[in-house]
Amino acid sequence: MTKIPSSLVAAGGLVGGYGVARWTGKRQLGGAVLAAAGTVAATQWQRRAGGRAAGALGAAYVAAFAGSHPLAKKVGAWPAVFGVAGAVALASWAVADRRG
Template sequence: MAAIDIKNPKKVSTATVVSAGLLGGYITARESGIRPLGGVVLAAAGGWAVRSWLSKTNIATTVGLTALYVGGFGASHPLAKKIGSWPSVLAVTGATAGAAYLLSDSK
């Protein structure tokens, strides 16, 4: 038995992981006042999701979902100026998690 038992990537719910990354990254940056710390949360969750997408799907789907995850983070900033921070983060999280579920987790 290994010191750390890491879950099989095919059994990881990536919709949950990307939600944790986007919401957790935002909350971490906001509450700590250290924006790069939020980026660490975002990157860690993204890496975990990519690991699972590579295992569950093909390269094209993995690249697309990764682009959506990173693009959602980027798009949330200008969107926040129009609709507010929380609505923006929730909107991009919902879109990204929905895509992760449809294209990876439901298979």
């Protein structure tokens, strides 16, 4: 079985969570996708980089979700989501994925 890098899991959670919420009209369902991917990514961060790094990356994940809302008012929803997802993916790769 191929391991999916935590950077892709985290970015996929942000993009997938927004997409599910938008396409289904059910924000709670999008939130469930966001939370599930965040939980998987956090587990990977913990294993690969330790608790402090996992905490920092988890905070970045939540901040990206929250920050995408005001950013969307300036650049549009999808560009905001892709931008914050890319930032979280880069941070995740730098801190956890490139080590393994």
